[in-house]
Amino acid sequence: MFTAAASLRSCASSSAKAQCRSLATSAASSTAQSSTSEPLTHYRITLRRSAISLPQNIKGTLEALGIHRRLQTVYHRHTPDIAGKILTVKELVTVENVPESAVRTKWEQRQERKAPRGYSVTGSKLQVDL
Amino acid sequence: MFGAFRPTQPSFVGLLWKTPWKLSRTRKANVRARLKRVDSVIEAVKESGVQCAALTKALELPKEHEMPPRDKYTVFSRHAKGYRKGIHKVPKWTRMTLRTNPKGF
Numbered sequence: 001m002f003t004a005a006a007s008l009r010s011c012a013s014s015s016a017k018a019q020c021r022s023l024a025t026s027a028a029s030s031t032a033q034s035s036t037s038e039p040l041t042h043y044r045i046t047l048r049r050s051a052i053s054l055p056q057n058i059k060g061t062l063e064a065l066g067i068h069r070r071l072q073t074v075y076h077r078h079t080p081d082i083a084g085k086i087l088t089v090k091e092l093v094t095v096e097n098v099p100e101s102a103v104r105t106k107w108e109q110r111q112e113r114k115a116p117r118g119y120s121v122t123g124s125k126l127q128v129d130l
Numbered sequence: 131m132f133g134a135f136r137p138t139q140p141s142f143v144g145l146l147w148k149t150p151w152k153l154s155r156t157r158k159a160n161v162r163a164r165l166k167r168v169d170s171v172i173e174a175v176k177e178s179g180v181q182c183a184a185l186t187k188a189l190e191l192p193k194e195h196e197m198p199p200r201d202k203y204t205v206f207s208r209h210a211k212g213y214r215k216g217i218h219k220v221p222k223w224t225r226m227t228l229r230t231n232p233k234g235f
Contacts, residue, residue: 043178048167049225080182083175087184091225094167095174 038099043082046073049092061088075103152216153203161202161217164224165194191229206231 047067051059065085066074075098076082086095104112139146153161172188192201200214205228207215213235217223 040178043174051225054222054225078178078180080180083178083180084182084184086171086175087188090168090171090188091164091227093171095171097174097178 038101040078040097041100042075042077042098042103043086044073044075044096044098044102045086046071046094047092048094051089051092058089058092061085062092065089067093073104073109149216149219153218157218158203162194165197165202165229168227169193191227197229201229201231206235 045065045067047062047070050070051062062068065076065082078097086093135141172185172191175185176189194202203217204214205217205220206213207219217228220226220228
């Protein structure tokens with residue numbers, strides 16, 4: 001319990017980052033909720049297929065999108081230039097429209113993937129009444 | 131006639147890779163799944179409300195359910211008999227846009 005409280009406090013202190021690990025575990029449901037109210041402003045782009053041995057312009061487009069490896073996810077605003085880049089590599093990526101609140105930086109995505117640190121004591125055999 | 135030393139083409143000539151002339155049922159199902167995935171990407175970009183030349187171009191492509199099986203599994207080839215060859219003979223065919231063919235072929 002103590003570690004959980006500590007992590008919550010640290011998250012509260014960095015509220016600009018906003019997405020605490022414990023909150024972020026339910027990210028999918030939160031985006032589903034917010035999609036009804038919040039406007040969808042960003043593309044969530046995930047590279048599914050590698051661009052190995054494809055033409056240089058396609059490889060360069062992935063670099064321009066900030067994608068460097070397979071299954072990497074990046075977020076970009078809805079703009080014509082990003083839309084064009086997505087359509088250049090449409091065979092390689094999957095795209096979703098997400099609201100601003102669902103946008104995660106590389107660091108935040110990493111924090112969400114991590115298992116929670118520490119442990120919580122659920123009971124003690126010493127204190128069981130016989 | 132039978133066994134490990136039977137006279138087959140691979141045992142005679144060493145390295146020999148053969149490509150089947152048509153796709154199997156499973157490979158065709160995979161083709162359709164890939165086409166649908168690309169359709170969903172175009173659909174997502176369309177729903178974002180952005181307008182650009184690339185999008186109008188992409189929307190001109192036929193969707194998976196609009197394509198005839200002929201276009202899904204074969205492509206135009208000027209050298210092939212009947213001007214068609216299996217789409218799997220095209221290099222990198224799983225990661226390319228090969229939806230439209232010359233009219234009349």
